[in-house]
Amino acid sequence: MxxxxxxxxxxxxxxxxxxxxxxxxxxxxxxxxxxxxxxxxxxxxxxxxxxxxxxxxxxxxxxxxxxxxxxxxxxxxxxxxxxxxxxxxxxxxxxxxxxxxxxxxxxxxxxxxxxxxxxxxxxxxAVYGLSEVYFNQIRTTDIVGNPGCYPTSVLLPLIPLIKAGIIDTDTIISDSKSGVSGAGRSPNIGSLYCEASESFKAYKAASHRHNPEMNEVLSCEAGKPVNITFVPHLVPMSRGMLTTTYAKLLQNQDTSEILDCLSRFYKDRPFVRVCPPGSVPSTIHVRGTNYCDIGAVIDKSNNRLILVSAIDNLVKGAAGQAVQNMNIMLEMDETLGLDSVPYPL
CATH class of the missing domain: 3.40.50.720 (NAD(P)-binding Rossmann-like Domain)
Structure with a gap:
């Protein structure tokens, strides 16, 4: 204990x-x-x-x-x-x-x-605490910098494909939508009920402070500078995050090859779930959980990959990933305390 x-x-x-x-x-x-x-x-x-x-x-x-x-x-x-x-x-x-x-x-x-x-x-x-990617480094460190919620939802789908040389890193655009809890508990006008309810808006387009965090990690993984275009949006729900990422394919892969790459990379990581062909994630299916669900679709007419990921911004995007990192640091089963059955609805 x-x-x-x-x-x-x-x-x-x-x-x-x-x-x-x-x-x-x-x-x-x-x-x-x-x-x-x-x-x-x-x-x-x-x-x-x-x-x-x-x-x-x-x-x-x-x-x-x-x-x-x-x-x-x-x-x-x-x-x-x-x-x-x-x-x-x-x-x-x-x-x-x-x-x-x-x-x-x-x-x-x-x-x-x-x-x-x-x-x-x-x-x-310090070690960047993206649990599934930096597992071995997290085990031996004394300090973890827990990732932001947006970076978690963007990096988990992209890193395996960048490491495999599948996508053109100069063409990455990520479009994320977050529940209002992502703004924190301190009162501010933008998260008031009358401002956020029945509204859907982009904010800090190409200037959000999570963008450089993502660029640094992706550059490290790619072995060259990577600067993605990132646009966050506020959605009128309390929690949840859905990210859609677009990038040009370097080869003519089909969807099954993309999903196979993701599945192989995360085969031993229990909290990443790769959706079957023809299916993309929804925030309701990860609500209150530490899961990141990832789906992929290819726009063949443009040779463009579309990645969709869903997390709970307060769990996998914050506290849940932090506890997962604790489990890894202490050489426990990484699912301890995080293995409750998801809500079906």
Whole structure:
């Protein structure tokens, strides 16, 4: 049994971590912190937890967290983790950070999107936590930079095909749609009910800060610079993410060859499900789960591949993948705590 703590337990990703870790058979959730709700039970913030999880949120203290937990999840806004994670690591703790602070390998790329990094050495040692792709590196690291939700949905379909030399990396366009929870729990006008309900809109076209994160990973996998066009959209639903990616094929493959490539790459990875020919994913079938469903279609008249992927942005796109990374780091079965049966509807 490993003692785990969550710093920032009352945001959407933090609450999802509480939900998953509380039921994890090999994790003992020993401390949760919240600046806004310190001294209050988490069930007063999320009434769904009432009489199930009534842990009291504590004010953050580096000493308290390090004394009470061996592995720590930081579910905080960008910039804060880079200030506190180094002290955790110095205290011999393993850390999974859900912000962007440890996702980049190049400090200059991080700085261009966010702000100057105050712990560049640790950033370079961190492993990008795309569980299915960097499994072996995650096993031996002390710090994981958990991927963003959009990058998870874009990278999982693309990486096997790029490594196999199947697609033209200069032609990649990804179009993603996210539920409103992707904007976080802090109030803002764009996510108000009257602004988001009965509306479907693109935002930050070709300027979203997850774009450079994807470019860095894809460039590493391709062995050359890759700069994709990425356009996110807001969908009037609470959770879920659907990504459609387009790219020119370098050869005349058919759909079955594309699906075979994906199936071979992920044959030992339980949370990637490749759809059969003629089928593409839907967000309803991954809701509340750690699955990423992937489908493929070829537009033969244009020799263009169309990839469709679906995830739950709060689970596979955040808390679920973080717990999967914990399982990998601790050499447990990676499905522990994440193997509940999906909702049929």
């Amino acid at each position: 490993v003692r785990v703590g969550i710093v920032g337990a009352t945001g959407y990703a933090g609450a999802e971590l509480v939900r998953i870790l509380y039921g994890h058979p090999q994790a003992d959730l020993t401390i949760i912190t919240s600046r806004q709700y310190a001294g209050k039970p988490v069930s007063s913030v999320y009434p769904a937890f009432k009489n199930v999880i009534d842990m009291v949120c504590q004010e953050f203290s580096i000493n308290a967290v390090c004394e009470q937990a061996d592995l720590i999840f930081t579910a905080l806004p960008h910039k804060i983790p880079m200030e506190i994670v180094p002290e955790m690591v110095k205290n011999g703790k393993r850390v999974i950070d859900l912000s962007a602070d440890f996702r980049f390998n190049d400090p200059e790329k991080y700085k261009a999107v966010y702000q100057p990094h105050t712990s560049e050495d640790l950033m370079k040692k």
